[in-house]
Amino acid sequence: MLGRLLKYEIKSTARIYLPLYLLLFLTAVINKFFLSVNSENLGIPMAISMTAYVTIIVAIVVITLVITIQRFYKNLLQDEGYLMFTLPVSVDANILSKLLAAVLWNIASTVISFFSVLVLSVDRDMMGALVESWREFQTFLAAQDFAVHWIIFQSIVLILLSLVAGILNLYVAMAIGHLVQKHRVAASLGAFFLIGLVEQIAFTLFIELAAKSNWFYFLHGMNPVDQAQWLLTAAIIVVAVLGAIYYFATKYILKNKLNLE
Numbered sequence: 001m002l003g004r005l006l007k008y009e010i011k012s013t014a015r016i017y018l019p020l021y022l023l024l025f026l027t028a029v030i031n032k033f034f035l036s037v038n039s040e041n042l043g044i045p046m047a048i049s050m051t052a053y054v055t056i057i058v059a060i061v062v063i064t065l066v067i068t069i070q071r072f073y074k075n076l077l078q079d080e081g082y083l084m085f086t087l088p089v090s091v092d093a094n095i096l097s098k099l100l101a102a103v104l105w106n107i108a109s110t111v112i113s114f115f116s117v118l119v120l121s122v123d124r125d126m127m128g129a130l131v132e133s134w135r136e137f138q139t140f141l142a143a144q145d146f147a148v149h150w151i152i153f154q155s156i157v158l159i160l161l162s163l164v165a166g167i168l169n170l171y172v173a174m175a176i177g178h179l180v181q182k183h184r185v186a187a188s189l190g191a192f193f194l195i196g197l198v199e200q201i202a203f204t205l206f207i208e209l210a211a212k213s214n215w216f217y218f219l220h221g222m223n224p225v226d227q228a229q230w231l232l233t234a235a236i237i238v239v240a241v242l243g244a245i246y247y248f249a250t251k252y253i254l255k256n257k258l259n260l261e
Contacts, residue, residue: 001088001090001093002092002093002097005089005093006101009097009100009101010104017108020056020060024053024056024060027052028116030049031050034046034049035120060112064105068102071098072102072170072171075094076254077174077178077184091251092251095250095254099167102167103160150229151228154232158235158236161240161243165240168246168247169195169196169246172253173191173192175250175253176249177190178253178258
């Protein structure tokens with residue numbers, strides 16, 4: 001059932017994202033044409049086109065965040081929630097379908113924006129330099145031991161986990177906000193900032209306590225590669241624990257405390 005929900009979620013949101021991605025590439029190609037012509041007579045059209053390109057990138061960033069919030073808020077916490085929670089679908093499936101789709105579109109928006117910049121900026125010389133840099137990078141990796149490859153893998157895992165935890169942070173804040181009877185949007189915002197404040201206080205206290213107790217003194221005897229591995233592992237564990245707390249708190253509220261509008 002999760003697969004069906006995820007397919008529906010992607011299909012529903014693709015109608016918004018795909019036209020934006022296409023429009024972004026079209027403006028990138030147009031700007032690339034203007035840059036290649038480099039004519040003073042095209043100064044105004046080029047300025048307009050470049051402004052449109054930057055505006056679309058900003059719009060993609062904003063819309064990706066808005067849709068990430070809206071799909072969860074509207075489908076599970078407002079009137080549509082009556083339908084979603086009467087279907088023979090678990091709370092886990094409802095949350096995960098929103099989460100996985102949000103992760104997918106956040107990654108897609110980042111990748112598409114990056115490639116549009118390449119389309120806009122890369123010329124023949126730069127393309128050759130990029131190809132050569134990629135070959136040098138592959139040669140560098142081939143010459144490294146397992147530890148460096150593991151660091152790269154850990155970094156990717158940390159980035160993905162941070163994205164998941166960030167989205168779940170939004171979800172749990174919205175779920176907490178809906179525990180109150182009035183001003184739920186304001187309550188959700190308050191919950192979001194309160195969660196961030198609690199995390200910041202806990203992190204600061206932990207760092208101060210660790211510094212006073214010399215908990216991380218053993219890192220001084222490690223080489224830089226081992227230090228990086230240890231720190232990345234610790235960061236992955238912390239982010240994973242936070243994500244799990246957000247997830248299960250959201251699930252508990254939706255399952256036991258939900259009060260739909």
